[in-house]
Structures are given as C-alpha cells and as structure tokens.
Amino acid sequence: MKEEEKELENLQVSNVEGMWSEWSPCSRTCDGGTSFQIRKCNEVNGCFGETLRYRLCNMQACPDGVEFRDQQCASFNQIPYEGQTLEWSAYQGPQDDPCELRCIANTGLVATLAPQVQDGTRCKPGTLDLCVNGKCQRVGCDLVIGSEARVDICGVCGGDGSTCTQPLxxxxxxxxxxxxxxxxxxxxxxxxxxxxxxxxxxxxxxxxxxxxxxxxxxxxxNIHPCPAKWVGSSWSKCSVSCGGGSRSRTFSCMRKANSTLTKVPDFLCKGTRPREREPCNTVPCPPTWEVGPWSGCSVSCGEGVQTRSVTCKTSPYFSTEESFCDKNLKPDSTQSCTTGIPCNTGDKGGFLHGYLPFRPIAERLISEPVISSLSSNQPE
Known part of the structure; x- marks a missing residue:
C-alpha cells in the first residue's frame, strides 16, 4: 500500500458533505512540500465537489541546498542497475515528462528510475509549480496549488500594476x-x-x-597584459642548394598591448628560446666539375700555355672519378697565353719565340756581343 493511502486511513474524516479531514503531514520538511485533506460523501444525501485538495507547506529553504530531485536520484546509488552500481543525479531533457524521475549516471547513462517523483518536487528548476500525484500542478504567487495569481509589473502578487511609486x-x-x-x-x-x-x-x-x-x-x-612569447623572424635562404647547408632566424621576447608588439626582457618568456639555426638542403649534390685557378703563362715572351686543374666533385670537400661527371660539360684544362713581350732574335733581326735564359745572363748577352774563338784565326 502506498504511503499516501496509509495517510488517508489515519486521517479523521467526516462523512458529511463539505466537512474536510485534518491536513496530512507535509511531504517535505523544507523547500516546499504538499499536504492534503479528504472528505467522504454521506451516501444518504449525496455529495458534490472535490473529495481531495492540496496545499503547500514548509516553504523555507533547505539548509543543505541539495535539490529534491537530486536527492531522489541519489537514493538509487546503492541499488544495482543492469548488474552495476552507479552514481545518479537529476536529469531533465526538453521533451521529458517533468514529473517522471529521470536520472543520469556517472557513466552518462540516462534512465527513468521511477514513474513519478515524490509530491512537492518542482516541475522545473526556478518555478513554483509542483508535481502532485505524478502531475505538474500550477502554483500561484499566493502559494496556492491551482491558483492563477501572478506578480504584476510592480512586483505585487495579484496586483494590477497601480501601486508603483517608481518608474517601472x-x-x-x-x-x-x-x-x-x-x-x-x-x-x-x-x-x-x-x-x-x-x-x-x-x-x-x-x-x-x-x-x-x-x-x-x-x-x-580584457585590459590585463598578454603573456610574453617568443616571436621569430622568417628563415634565411639556405647557404647551399644541396649537399647540406644551414639557415638561420632570430627570436625576441615580445608582449602584445594595444595591438602592438613590444620587445621585453627574455626572462618574461616561458620556455627556452627556440633554435635559431638548422640544417637545410641535405640532399647530396650531383657530381660537378670544379676548376682551379689558371697557372702563369709558360713563357716569358711571345706565346705560351696556361693550365688549371679540373676535378669531378660531389661536394666542396670530396672528389670522385671523372666518369661520374658529364664529360661533355668538362671545362678546358689548358689555354694559350701571351706575355705581350717580343722575343729578340739577334743581329739578323726579327723575333725568336721561346724561353729566355736566366735574366742576368740574358741581359749580358744583349749588351756584350760574344766573340767567337774561330773569328781570331780568320785572315783579315
């Protein structure tokens, strides 16, 4: 037998039309419960009107501040649900019956744990309307169940808005x-x-x-200062196109205020300064011809030859076999050259192309003619 039916049996009820029983105990000790009266009909004369009526009671706030609906859900915490013990709290979806006990578990599971909440449970948070016998009952500002009384624009329950002394x-x-x-x-x-x-x-x-x-x-x-942060420049161009080079950038500790970045001391920035140099273009270079400087001209007068080294290299530091380089692109290793100095041929005139003797001897030969030993034996 339900609790309400037990209370009905204990009430002193008059069998005379219009005579109500005593009010039942309040369904709650705080935050608004319900109490009811009943009357029974005198079967001889017949009866008209309601046989059961409710009123609000114990409207003072509860000291613990816990919502009544949450308390009812929490009462199922120790009762296994589908083989597991869960922790429940109140849940109300937009389409849910406001007087069903819908709860959500700590796992996110939503379930109806009772077909109706206890009498005195608010239909929705922030309203006076209460659930009674599983139905949402309107409660007026006069705290009477079923009343249409509302607060007027002056804040007066049931007023007509004529009592305001201040602008509305x-x-x-x-x-x-x-x-x-x-x-x-x-x-x-x-x-x-x-x-x-x-x-x-x-x-x-x-x-x-x-x-x-x-x-x-x-x-x-949001006038509080922004936290300082590291702000970096763009990376520089890589030092080489292949074979492994490096690129760099610079970082400064900056703080933004009034849409402007301002440089601040490094210690204001969290974390270490980001790296400012890194390797780049690490793909090996294809072998290429590398030439050395031209040597001096092979002669001191007239026309001669210059030479230079031509090497097949995979990097500035490593040489390889010439077969790895394109022979059609190999630069010349020799070229003709001229000193711009004519070579002297002696008495017969003209020029002699070739190497000059050691310079002191050459100068002496030019300034002092050589007398042949044969010339002294010739007859005059």
Whole structure:
C-alpha cells in the first residue's frame, strides 16, 4: 500500500458533505512540500465537489541546498542497475515528462528510475509549480496549488500594476559583442535596452523615457597584459642548394598591448628560446666539375700555355672519378697565353719565340756581343 493511502486511513474524516479531514503531514520538511485533506460523501444525501485538495507547506529553504530531485536520484546509488552500481543525479531533457524521475549516471547513462517523483518536487528548476500525484500542478504567487495569481509589473502578487511609486522601466547599457582581443586591452560595442525593473525582461523601447536614453559606446575589455612569447623572424635562404647547408632566424621576447608588439626582457618568456639555426638542403649534390685557378703563362715572351686543374666533385670537400661527371660539360684544362713581350732574335733581326735564359745572363748577352774563338784565326 502506498504511503499516501496509509495517510488517508489515519486521517479523521467526516462523512458529511463539505466537512474536510485534518491536513496530512507535509511531504517535505523544507523547500516546499504538499499536504492534503479528504472528505467522504454521506451516501444518504449525496455529495458534490472535490473529495481531495492540496496545499503547500514548509516553504523555507533547505539548509543543505541539495535539490529534491537530486536527492531522489541519489537514493538509487546503492541499488544495482543492469548488474552495476552507479552514481545518479537529476536529469531533465526538453521533451521529458517533468514529473517522471529521470536520472543520469556517472557513466552518462540516462534512465527513468521511477514513474513519478515524490509530491512537492518542482516541475522545473526556478518555478513554483509542483508535481502532485505524478502531475505538474500550477502554483500561484499566493502559494496556492491551482491558483492563477501572478506578480504584476510592480512586483505585487495579484496586483494590477497601480501601486508603483517608481518608474517601472529603465535603460540599461549592455555588451553587444565579444571583446576584440583576449588580452592586452581590447574593446566591445555596447547596446542600450529597455528593461522591466521588476522582472528584468526586455520590453519595447517606447516604454522607457527617450530623453534619458544613454548613448552606445565602446567599452574597454580584457585590459590585463598578454603573456610574453617568443616571436621569430622568417628563415634565411639556405647557404647551399644541396649537399647540406644551414639557415638561420632570430627570436625576441615580445608582449602584445594595444595591438602592438613590444620587445621585453627574455626572462618574461616561458620556455627556452627556440633554435635559431638548422640544417637545410641535405640532399647530396650531383657530381660537378670544379676548376682551379689558371697557372702563369709558360713563357716569358711571345706565346705560351696556361693550365688549371679540373676535378669531378660531389661536394666542396670530396672528389670522385671523372666518369661520374658529364664529360661533355668538362671545362678546358689548358689555354694559350701571351706575355705581350717580343722575343729578340739577334743581329739578323726579327723575333725568336721561346724561353729566355736566366735574366742576368740574358741581359749580358744583349749588351756584350760574344766573340767567337774561330773569328781570331780568320785572315783579315
């Protein structure tokens, strides 16, 4: 037998039409419960009207602040559900019956743990309406179940709005956009709205005094400084196109304020400075011909020959066989050259191409003619 049926048996009930029993004990000790009365009909005369009525009771807030619906869900924590013990809390979806006990487990499972909540449970958070016998009952501002009494624009329960001594509506300035930055002094636009002073609801702007309307403005926001961070330049061009080179960049500790980056001491930046040099173009270079400088001309007068080294290399430091390089692209290793100095041929005139003797001897030969030993034996 249900608890409510037991209470009905214990009530002193009059069998006379219109005579109600005593009020039952309150269903809750705090935060709003329900109590009820019943009456039974005198079968001789017949009866008209309700046989059961409710009222609210114990409306004072509970000291622990725990929602009644949460308490009911938590009562199932020690009861196995589908073979496991779960921790439950209240859950209400937009389409759920407000007077069903719907709960969500710590695993995310949502289930109906009871067909109806206990009497006195709020239909929805923030309302006076209560569940009674599994049905959501309207509760007026006079705390009477089934009452249509509502608070008027002056904040008076059941009033007609004629008791206000202060303006009912006022202008409020509120943000109309998100802050332009998350730190470092940004701004956001404001908007001016007309609100009901009592309910806080937005109403038609015609209800507010136009002469008192404030102007929209820019509001400063997120004025706290941004954390400093490392800001780096772009990488430089790689030092080589292949064979392994390096590239570099520079980092500075910067802080943003008023949309401007400012250099600050390095210790303000968290973490170590990012690396400023790294290898690049590490792919091996194809073998290429590398030439050395030209030698001096092979003669001191007239025309001669110059030579140079031509080497097949895979890098500036490593040589390889010439067969790995394209022989059609091999540079010349010799070329003709001229000193611009004519060679002297002696008495017969003209020039002699070739090597000159050691310079002191050459100069002497030019300035002092050689007398042959044969010439002294010739007859005059």
């Amino acid at each position: 509506y006022h202008w409020v300035v509120e943000p109309a956009s998100l802050c332009s930055v998350t730190c470092g002094n940004g701004y956001k636009m404001s908007q001016v709205l007309c609100r009901n002073i009592v309910t806080g609801h937005i109403v038609d702007s015609q209800l507010c005094d136009e002469s008192q309307k404030p102007e929209t403005k820019m509001i400063e926001c």
